[in-house]
Amino acid sequence: MTFNKTAIAAMARTLAAPQADAARAGQAPPAATQGVVALFESAVTGVQSAMPHLAQADIIAPPHQWFDAALARQIAIHLMANKFGVPKRKIALQLERSRASVNQALKTVEERMAQPEFSQTYEVMARKAASTAEKKGGRE
Numbered sequence: 001m002t003f004n005k006t007a008i009a010a011m012a013r014t015l016a017a018p019q020a021d022a023a024r025a026g027q028a029p030p031a032a033t034q035g036v037v038a039l040f041e042s043a044v045t046g047v048q049s050a051m052p053h054l055a056q057a058d059i060i061a062p063p064h065q066w067f068d069a070a071l072a073r074q075i076a077i078h079l080m081a082n083k084f085g086v087p088k089r090k091i092a093l094q095l096e097r098s099r100a101s102v103n104q105a106l107k108t109v110e111e112r113m114a115q116p117e118f119s120q121t122y123e124v125m126a127r128k129a130a131s132t133a134e135k136k137g138g139r140e
Contacts, residue, residue: 036080036086036090036091036094037094038133038136038137039080039084039086039133040060040076040080040094040095041132041136042084042129042130042132042133042136043075043076043077043079043080043083043084043129044056044059044060044076045128045129045132046076046079046125046126046127046128046129046130046132047059047072047075047076047079047125047129048072049124049125049128050121050124050125050128051068051072053068054068054069054072058072059072059073059076060073071108073105074105074106074108074109075109075122075125077091077095077102077105077106077109078105078106078109078110078122079125079126079129081102081106082106083126083129083130084129084133088102088103088106109122
C-alpha cells in the first residue's frame with residue numbers, strides 16, 4: 001500500500017485511540033487496540049474496494065476538483081466515526097482538518113445514505129474496512 005506521507009505523518013502524532021474513547025463511543029476493539037492511522041488505512045482500503053479507479057493516495061489527499069476523490073475521503077471519515085468509533089475531534093486532529101469539515105463530511109455521507117444504491121455500496125465498503133482492520137489487528 002502507498003499512502004500520502006504527509007497525511008500519514010500528521011496522523012502518526014497521536015497513534016493510539018485511548019481505551020476511554022472507545023468505551024465512550026460504545027465500540028469494542030479494533031478501535032480500542034489499534035491506532036487511528038491503522039483505522040484510517042483500513043477505511044481507505046474499504047472505500048477503494050468500491051472505487052478502484054482512485055488511488056489510495058488520492059483518497060487520502062484528494063486533488064483539487066476531483067469530486068469523486070473528495071467523496072471517497074468523506075466516506076472514509078464517516079467509516080472512522082460511525083463504524084470504528086473514532087471521536088470526531090480525533091479525526092479532525094489526525095487529518096489536520098477543522099471539526100466543521102469533519103462534520104460536513106459526515107453530513108454529506110448521511111444525506112447520501114438516503115439513496116438505497118449508495119447505502120448498499122457503503123455497507124460493502126464498511127465490511128471491507130472492518131475485515132481489513134481485523135487483519136491488521138491480528139498482526140500487531
